[in-house]
Amino acid sequence: FFSICHLMPLTLYYYAIEGGRVGCIRAALLHAGVEFEDKMLNFQEYSQMKAAGTAPAGMPCLEIDGKQMTQSLAISRFVGKKSDLYPKDDVQALVVDEVMDIVQDVLTKCPQDPDAEVKKKKREEYAAGKMKDFFDQISKRMTEVPGPFLLGAKPSIADMQVFYLLDMLRMGFFDHVEPTYPDAWQPLVAHEKAMAESEVIKKYREYFASKKP
Ligand SMILES: N[C@@H](CCC(=O)N[C@@H](CS)C(=O)NCC(=O)O)C(=O)O
Structure with a gap:
């Protein structure tokens, strides 16, 4: 990382929130110990940038030497490789990639509907059906090697993606899905709990608490 990124200015664009799609990326950047400009935008700043045509094509966005890159998983993988949070072993990398894609499926397949009642019904069906299947899959993977993390003793970017998915649920970001939803999977x-106590998350939380506007 140092060889590339110490020479290239890095700027991260996202809202001023700890988790969501940015938690893994900020935490990994801090873990790597690289300098980056952390552009935490509020909703007003973001809509002004959109109106002026200066907003990134998507958020989160990592600007590397002036080039703006989007897609949270692609960025997570890039930063993960540079911060020793993405395995070099191809099979282990496949396990990490699979779990990260399941987390994205949980988010992107979550149903929407303009009608509030229909949305509630669709969300309840999702939580009892497809979302449950995704959680079963992730939970099964967590038990396949001695933990506490997906690949064993060291956390990876997949662990961070899972952690911030649960965090979104705990914060009530999913309308009509209870914050206690993950409690069904021991x-x-x-x-x-292991993630909340990990060095990577503790360090990031301290940073975020000091930085948050
Ligand atoms: N697949 C994309 C999804 C990005 C996405 O939906 N980002 C949201 C925030 S989490 C966003 O940019 N919303 C503002 C907008 O679309 O204008 C990724 O994983 O980065």
Whole structure:
């Protein structure tokens, strides 16, 4: 990382929130110990940038030497490789990639509807059906090797993606899905606790608390 990124200015664009799609990326950048400009935009700043045509094509966005890159998983993987949070072993990398894509599926397949009642019904069906299947899959992976993390003793970017998915639920970001939803999966609750106590998350939380506007 140092060879590339110490020479290239890095700027991260996202809202001033700890988790969501940016938590893994900021935490990994801090873990790597690289300098980056952390552009935490509020909603007003973001809509002004959109109106002026200066907003990134998507958020989160990592600008590397003036080039703006989007897609949270692609950025997570890039930063993960540079911060020793993405495995070099191809099979382990496949496990990490799979879990990260399941987390994205949970987010992107979550149903929407303009009608409030229909949305509620669709969300309840999702939580009891497809979303449950995704959680079963992630939880099963968490039990396949001695933990506390997906690949064993060291956390990876997949662990951070899972942690911030649970965090979004705990914060009530999913309308009509209870914040206690993950409690049905004991391996995920144990994982959540281990992540909250990990150095990578503790360091990031301290940073975020000091930085938050
Ligand atoms: N697949 C994209 C999804 C990005 C996405 O939906 N970002 C949201 C914030 S989490 C966003 O940019 N919303 C503002 C907008 O679309 O104008 C990724 O993983 O980065």
